[in-house]
Amino acid sequence: MxxxxxxxxxxxxxxxxxxxxQPIAHSASGSGELxxxxxxxxxxxxxxxxxxxxxxxxxxxxxxxxxVGGRVFTMFDVPGHPEAGGNTIANAYGRCIAAAARHKIDxxxxxxxxxANRAGQELFLGGEHIPIKDWTTHARNPxxxxxxxxxxxxxxxxxxxxxxxxxxxxxxxxxxxAQHDISVHEFLRSHGADDTMIRLGFDTNIAYGTTAHDVxxxxxxxxxxxxxxxxxxxxxxxxxxxxxxxxxxxxxAAAPPAGAPxxxxxxxxxxxxxxxxxxxxxALKGDLLLNKRVIAIxxxxxxxxxxxxxxxxxxxxxxxxxxxxxxxxxxAISPLxxxxxxxxxxxxxxxxxxxxxxxxxxxxxxxxxxxxxMWTDGPLGLVLAQKFGKTDDEVTSLTVWCRGLNGLYVDRLxxxxxxxxxxxxxxRLRPASKGLLSVAAVHSWTADPFAAxxxxxxxxxQVRELRAAIxxxxxxxxxxxxxxxxxxxxxxxxxxxxxxxxLEVLAVTA
Numbered sequence: 409m410x411x412x413x414x415x416x417x418x419x420x421x422x423x424x425x426x427x428x429x430q431p432i433a434h435s436a437s438g439s440g441e442l443x444x445x446x447x448x449x450x451x452x453x454x455x456x457x458x459x460x461x462x463x464x465x466x467x468x469x470x471x472x473x474x475x476v477g478g479r480v481f482t483m484f485d486v487p488g489h490p491e492a493g494g495n496t497i498a499n500a501y502g503r504c505i506a507a508a509a510r511h512k513i514d515x516x517x518x519x520x521x522x523x524a525n526r527a528g529q530e531l532f533l534g535g536e537h538i539p540i541k542d543w544t545t546h547a548r549n550p551x552x553x554x555x556x557x558x559x560x561x562x563x564x565x566x567x568x569x570x571x572x573x574x575x576x577x578x579x580x581x582x583x584x585x586a587q588h589d590i591s592v593h594e595f596l597r598s599h600g601a602d603d604t605m606i607r608l609g610f611d612t613n614i615a616y617g618t619t620a621h622d623v624x625x626x627x628x629x630x631x632x633x634x635x636x637x638x639x640x641x642x643x644x645x646x647x648x649x650x651x652x653x654x655x656x657x658x659x660x661a662a663a664p665p666a667g668a669p670x671x672x673x674x675x676x677x678x679x680x681x682x683x684x685x686x687x688x689x690x691a692l693k694g695d696l697l698l699n700k701r702v703i704a705i706x707x708x709x710x711x712x713x714x715x716x717x718x719x720x721x722x723x724x725x726x727x728x729x730x731x732x733x734x735x736x737x738x739x740a741i742s743p744l745x746x747x748x749x750x751x752x753x754x755x756x757x758x759x760x761x762x763x764x765x766x767x768x769x770x771x772x773x774x775x776x777x778x779x780x781x782m783w784t785d786g787p788l789g790l791v792l793a794q795k796f797g798k799t800d801d802e803v804t805s806l807t808v809w810c811r812g813l814n815g816l817y818v819d820r821l822x823x824x825x826x827x828x829x830x831x832x833x834x835x836r837l838r839p840a841s842k843g844l845l846s847v848a849a850v851h852s853w854t855a856d857p858f859a860a861x862x863x864x865x866x867x868x869x870q871v872r873e874l875r876a877a878i879x880x881x882x883x884x885x886x887x888x889x890x891x892x893x894x895x896x897x898x899x900x901x902x903x904x905x906x907x908x909x910x911l912e913v914l915a916v917t918a
Contacts, residue, residue: 442468442694443917445714445722447702448730450478451494451899452888454688455507455906456728456913463914467694468722470714472701472858475682476689478730479859479890480899482680483849486765488796488804489680492851493862494899497675498638501896503903504684505675511687514678521800522674529781529791531559532837533608537778550604561783563609564596568628571599577633580626581875581894591868592628593620613783613790614812617759617865627866634897681899701858704740705729707883725917728909730889730902733878734758734860745882752874756891758861760815762852764808764830771803772840780806787833789814805848819852826850863898864891879908886912 446457449471457467475481481493496518497504508515531538533548543549544556551563558566573588588595596606610620616631617623677684689696704715705727712727729736733756744750773780773793780793780803790809797804808830810818818826827847835842853862866875879892888909893901 442466442722442724444468444726444728444913445470445712445724446728446730447705447714448478448889449473449476449685449689449696449698450730450889450902451480451507451685451688452890452902452906452909453478453728453730454685454692455503455903456730456888456909457692457694458688459906459910460728460913461693463910463918465913465917467692468724469689469692469694469696470700470702470716470722471696471698474698476696476698477682477685478902479853479862480681480685481851482682483765483851484680484682486805486848487767488794490765490794490796490805490807491676491681492763492765492849493853494681495676497673497899499671499673500634500638501675501898501900503907504899507688507903508677508684511684511691513684513687515673515675516678517673517675519672519674521795528779529783530778532782532784532786532788533560535786535837537837550602550608552600552605559783560608560612563605567596567599567601567609568632571595572629572632574629577629577636578895580629580633581871583872585626585629586872588629589624589626589866589869589872591621592623592625594868595625596620608785611812612785613809613814614759616863617757617867618812618816622757622865622867624866624868624871626871630866630894631897637896702731702739704742705885706742707885709883712884726884726886726913728886728888728913730887730905732758732859732861732864732889732891734864735858741882741885743883745885746877748874748877749880749882752870752878755867756870756874756878757865757867759863759865760812760819760852760854761862762810762815762818762826762854763850764810764827764847765849766806766808766830766834766845767848768803768806768841769844769846772838772844773803776838776840778838782837784837786837787814787818787829788837806845815852815854819855823850879905881912884916 443465444460444467446453446467446469449469453469454476457469460467479493481491483490483492505515531540531543538546538548540559543559549556551558555563555566574585592610593606596610606620616627701717702714703717706713707727711723711725713721713723714727715721733753737754745753782788782791788808789811792807792809793803794805794807795801795803818829821829827850830847831845834845853859879887886909888905890898890901890905893904896904
């Protein structure tokens with residue numbers, strides 16, 4: 409039975425969270441006329457395909473990689489199964505929580521463990537360890553006045569909270585805020601920050617883009633709004649309608665220790681976040697073909713054709729493309745999208761991220777008396793201790809996050825030279841680690857040919873010029889993916905975009 413728009417919205421946004429539907433066995437028949445070809449088997453592509461199938465359409469999903477999940481990528485071969493992609497969900501990730509319930513994937517609440525191990529992170533600048541208690545008066549502290557009391561990783565957030573020129577962050581994309589589509593660098597300079605402050609407080613271990621020069625203030629507002637939504641969900645309500653989300657699974661049943669806010673969810677999918685897209689892929693009725701790299705898409709107002717690098721061609725009434733624009737720009741689209749849309753595809757920014765996952769033979773942090781986690785201005789960037797062992801304080805691995813310019817730098821070295829650099833830098837900063845570390849896995853999202861960078865970034869001027877065109881269809885070619893979401897980010901943004909694109913496709917095919 410096909411649903412109208414009103415029924416569809418209710419079905420997708422509410423019923424999926426509570427119905428407990430059983431997964432549908434995967435079919436590999438491949439027979440009959442296709443309604444929709446979905447490009448990409450990440451969260452957005454899979455959710456779009458499943459939703460369209462629920463509404464009676466026949467789908468085919470093409471994935472260039474040899475796995476499903478897209479930028480949800482679990483290191484299953486590393487102890488503790490750390491994530492190279494999407495890390496955690498929170499209370500406002502209502503679509504993710506609903507998808508996990510529907511596909512019988514338990515959510516483990518990490519909040520109790522995280523709050524039981526609030527040891528913080530060590531600060532290393534210029535190769536020197538600086539105890540946080542000494543930071544306020546340290547010679548390397550470039551900040552002014554009360555800001556001197558803030559750790560480097562807290563300075564930029566404080567500046568945004570104090571000086572953000574508008575408070576209606578939910579509508580960050582509204583035309584009335586277009587005058588704020590300036591670089592973060594310009595914004596911070598206008599409020600008294602010099603380049604030394606900005607390099608340390610924003611560019612080092614950057615969260616968006618490569619430097620403050622290539623990130624729009626409206627991008628920052630978008631990210632800040634999403635963080636605020638999740639903070640508010642803890643005290644108020646989540647998008648599932650529940651006052652306090654109680655994930656399933658034994659780890660989630662434990663009461664949070666003192667200090668963890670009641671109802672706080674810092675969640676992960678049991679056994680690894682990639683288990684969710686794996687379960688979603690198994691639930692598809694239509695075929696899902698791996699190792700199918702798309703090189704061309706031909707469209708008109710009635711149908712669409714997809715061509716893969718192995719010479720295979722597929723035709724359907726419509727195509728849903730979840731590819732990030734950083735890779736879609738290398739696909740031939742005929743005819744070309746209208747100029748603004750095409751410019752968005754060709755220029756939308758992203759953040760470079762490369763991760764090294766390390767295993768320690770012995771807990772060297774117990775020998776030098778410091779936290780295993782670090783915040784540095786050198787090649788190691790941000791080091792996070794992963795605690796997915798049998799006890800709350802067991803460190804199963806260390807993840808080195810090289811972001812922005814640092815990520816591009818280690819990528820140029822190549823994998824083996826990058827590994828050597830990371831291990832030697834550890835030994836330099838933490839002599840107790842010498843001979844005790846091995847690199848278990850490396851993943852560069854920038855070097856990944858199916859990602860070419862991690863999450864999408866609006867550069868200065870792009871929100872004003874391009875944002876409205878990013879998700880608009882081109883003939884029978886439709887677009888989804890986290891980069892097209894406007895209300896949420898990360899894994900939740902991917903599912904948000906799948907809801908929208910399914911409605912668009914149903915309007916022309918159902």
